[in-house]
Amino acid sequence: MKEIKAFVRPNKVNEIVHHLIDNDFENITLSSAEGTGKLQDENAFVSQKFSVTDSEIAKLEIVAEDEDVDTICAIICEYGCTLNPGDGLIYVSDVEKVYRVKTGLGNGEK
Incomplete structure (x- = not known):
């Protein structure tokens, strides 16, 4: 199994999640985050919560089979x-x- 962590623009999350669900990938964790990087967006701002961040970002997490x-x-x-x-x-x-x-059992255990 694999864990997929995607950091994307918050305004794209609804569309991404909609298409993931349409393709039967329904177990998704969503989080709001802030980060730094090479964002060169004119709307970027310095966070009021953290003095070193300059952009809001959304994090999607999915655990999936390797083939997916x-x-x-x-x-x-x-x-x-x-x-x-x-x-x-x-x-x-x-x-x-x-x-x-709920059960304390690992994958593959009964």
Whole structure:
């Protein structure tokens, strides 16, 4: 399994999530965040919460089967892209094990 973390523009989140759900990727965690980077947006501002950040960003997190990673990343890229600097990044990491809080069992255990 893989964990996909995507940092995208907040105004693109609804469209991205809509298309992920339409493609049966329904287990998505969304967070608001702030960050720094090469954002060259004229609307960027220095955060009032953190003195070093200059842009609001949304974080999407999805844990998926290995074979679904390319499809999920393609959806995020297609619907998150504005062709401007600061569109975001996607990180893909291995997930070694998953536990259910309800049962305490790991993936594959009964």
